Amino acid sequence: MSKEHYYLLLADDDEDDCLFFKEALDEIAISADLLTVHDGVQLMDYLQSNISNLPEVLFLDLNMPRKNGIECLDEIKDDENLKNLPIIIFSTSLDSEIVNKLYQKGASYYIRKPGDFSKLKNVIEKALTIASENNFRQPERANFILQP
Known part of the structure; x- marks a missing residue:
């Protein structure tokens, strides 16, 4: 069951990647609002101060300054309000x-x-569609990596 509209959060320190992501999101058939944060500290501050209005999906880069993606994932999964x-x-x-x-x-x-814009569009759309159909539950390990 796909949603009509998504509220997404992207945590990525690379401004070009953020712009690329936003442009790809604007060109797919799925309607979404995107907010970006640029490091792990900013991400965790945002999540903690918006507990009552969390995004439906967080796209999380691993290599960020101040706090990397793995540290953020650990903190999120350890927090009752965010897990x-x-x-x-x-x-x-x-x-x-x-x-x-x-x-x-x-x-x-x-x-x-992906470095290719059309592949980026495909994989974002695929991720939101598949994740939504699966109610955003973690899939079997064989289906964890999404390809464009």
């Missing part, structure tokens, strides 16, 4: 050991950032 927030890891790396660790820690999906 059910669906988190889609959105990172340039694809280290299988790290991917396994993120799955075990409770991330919903993993996307390797």
Whole structure:
């Protein structure tokens, strides 16, 4: 069951990647509002001060200053108010050991950032569609990594 409109949060320190993501989101068939934060401290501050209005999905980069994505994932999953927030890891790396660790820690999906704009559009749309159909529950490990 897909939603009509999404409220998304993107945590990524690369401004070009944020712009690329926003432009891709604007061109897909899914309607969404996007808020961006640029480091892990800013992310956690935002989430803590917006407990009653959390995003429906957090796209989380791993390599951010001040607090990285893994530290943020740990804090979110340890917080009673935040632990059910669906988190889609959105990172340039694809280290299988790290991917396994993120799955075990409770991330919903993993996307390797594509460099191609059409692939980015496809994978964002696919992520929101599949995650929504699955009620944002974590899939089997074999389906954790989403490809464009």
